Amino acid sequence: MSYDEFYVKSVIRTLPDWPEPGVMFRDITPIFKEPKALRMVADAFIQRYMDADVSHIACIDARGFLIASIMAYQMQKPLVLVRKKGKLPGETIHEEYKLEYGTSAVEMQKDAVAAGDRVLVFDDLIATGGTILAACTLIKKLGAEVVECAALIDLPDLNGSMRIQDAGFPVYTMLAYEGL
Template sequence: MTPNEFAATIRSIPDYPKPGILFRDITTLLGDPRAFRRAVDELVQPFAGAKIAKVAGIEARGFILGGAVAHQLSAGFVPIRKKGKLPHQTVRMAYALEYGQDEIEMHVDAVTRGEQVLLVDDLVATGGTAVGAVQLLRECGAQVVAACFVVDLPDLGGVAKLEALGVPVRSLVSFPGH
């Protein structure tokens, strides 16, 4: 599928979650069997044959995509969740939001030192969550090979922040604005 074909499967919702935001909803892409399959294939393709040990997915849509990508790469899956959602001992990282901070965490034993990890989420905007996830994975000794997203909102600068950390970024479609 071309970027325009992917874009056509993504619903845009004005003024959500607040006025002035145009929310890019990938649940319509996920509900389209052909688009979902092609999105996973496109995210996996550059890493087929690479020695990816784990795929880390960011809550919640990153779990859907990341699980499918991990399956295709014969890799393990690491959930990166909001604070307080994981049952075992965790390591936590604060990250910047547009207004304030939040925290994400993962199990302390989710990755081992030197493991090659691919980070997956549905969308990159300001990059706060993804940057926090990269820092969390690195703190635990993982080598973050790349970050993959279905949607990039380039006007918000998230990809540049990840690339400044030395993390290559792959996205399938870009939308202007917020």
Template sequence: MIDTSELIKKHIRTVPDWPQVGIQFRDITTLLQDPKIFRILMDVFLARYADQKLDLVAGMDARGFILGSVLAYELNIGFVPIRKKGKLPFATLEESYDLEYGSATVEIHTDACKAGDRVLLIDDLMATGGTMMAGKRLLERLGANIVEGAVIVDLPDLGGSKLIEESGLGLFKVCEFSGH
């Protein structure tokens, strides 16, 4: 039996001191470049969500777009981008949040989903939890029911997964790295 978590983890590159000294950046581009590993990753997500009766997948800017759009396609449901401020052309709602190394604001179209929609919120990585919490708040403001949060990588030492779970949102993670 293949341990998919370890297999996926082996294909994630660590870039030390990026974007600033002390940060160990977990780069998923190496995973995406390998078609076999990328398919295995997407099959892990597909197996988890195939029977969840979802209406939409919402992906966080920008790597969540890659995962979310592929998963939405495979599930035959719609995809909603949650983008960095100033990137969406229609009426939006916005949420600001703190990052591990700064702050940011994300937006969603006001018509991205409707009240009661069952939505999966996906991103590549869970660090401090700010990005996913902002996405969660935006979707909730539109009346969506966020079924679960999902990430490839969890960095539990940064506290984000604990924050998400304490907010009442379940979090599915494929693998984790200790430390920063």
């Protein structure tokens, strides 16, 4: 683990039994109060994807928006929002998925991406992989290609990254936390 990764991991806090008993919630919000940590995270992802063959960055509601918007700005790429159902104006498509502690649905605007677009999907954390897989399904329904799925944190014990890879999408994460 590099100094940057160690430092960023030290800023992230773990909240036991939130939002329900048995869940160890990895809270990245302290990163946004630490400019040094936020710069390290944003810079690491920007460096990874700056020269990648990516035309759009799709980010997932809500913490994924914060880091991906910095990436999109620095990389001069369009930012595509994947939000909880009912939150986007205009014509949308949606996809349901399972969470580690329930079910939900995400949506995208129908004109967000199109055939020929090459999309990086970004979220703050991969748990069961359901949210990212739902976003990838939406992107594919609109005719675009998913280049890679990226997240700040992976929870490998929940097998989300493996599920995403098994579905044919490459995965990159900066940090991993063992244990639930």
